[in-house]
Amino acid sequence: DEVQGMFGLKAESYYLFYGSLEPKKNIGRIISAFLSSQTERRLVIVGAMAWKNENELRFLQRGIDEGRIMLIDYLPQASLNALVRHARALLFPSLTEGFGLPVLEAMSLGTPVLTSHEGGLPEVVGEAAVMVDAYDVASITEGINSMDQDESLIEKLKLEGPVQAEQFSMEAYTNRVKDMYAEIVRRY
Numbered sequence: 001d002e003v004q005g006m007f008g009l010k011a012e013s014y015y016l017f018y019g020s021l022e023p024k025k026n027i028g029r030i031i032s033a034f035l036s037s038q039t040e041r042r043l044v045i046v047g048a049m050a051w052k053n054e055n056e057l058r059f060l061q062r063g064i065d066e067g068r069i070m071l072i073d074y075l076p077q078a079s080l081n082a083l084v085r086h087a088r089a090l091l092f093p094s095l096t097e098g099f100g101l102p103v104l105e106a107m108s109l110g111t112p113v114l115t116s117h118e119g120g121l122p123e124v125v126g127e128a129a130v131m132v133d134a135y136d137v138a139s140i141t142e143g144i145n146s147m148d149q150d151e152s153l154i155e156k157l158k159l160e161g162p163v164q165a166e167q168f169s170m171e172a173y174t175n176r177v178k179d180m181y182a183e184i185v186r187r188y
Contacts, residue, residue, distance in 0.1 A: 002082045014042040016087035022050035024096040031059045033140035039148040046072045085109045093134045107161030114143045128160035
């Protein structure tokens, strides 16, 4: 109800990207791939310009004008969580990512994820996401089309995402630290 009331969006009627709008987040290729895809869903982008880069964002205004892209500068956390929870998928094929907190947040909420093989992202998502080549618009487009048309893939990712995200919970972290110290004590 919140997503419908605030944004006029129905559950799974949109894809989502959130984060800084900057080249390392690959926003230019995300927009280009999305506009090249066969989807009739919208792309919702939540984030502020980290720096202006006309080359990266050359298709953004076209997508907005066509009604295919919605740009939101900022949202309170509760509203952002509602958008994440009801998105068809999070699109996050970053070029450079140390960890990928948006990916983990989306998976923990049961939202399917499309991401890249870059940085720490493969470790975070394991087998619970659609992986694409971040440097290849065609690969990203293919991933979007796959997620758009394959209901069994979406259902599989909705189930696997939270299980994978649990590996990074505070409880799992605490257990790993306890195990590490126990091993140190055992050896010395």
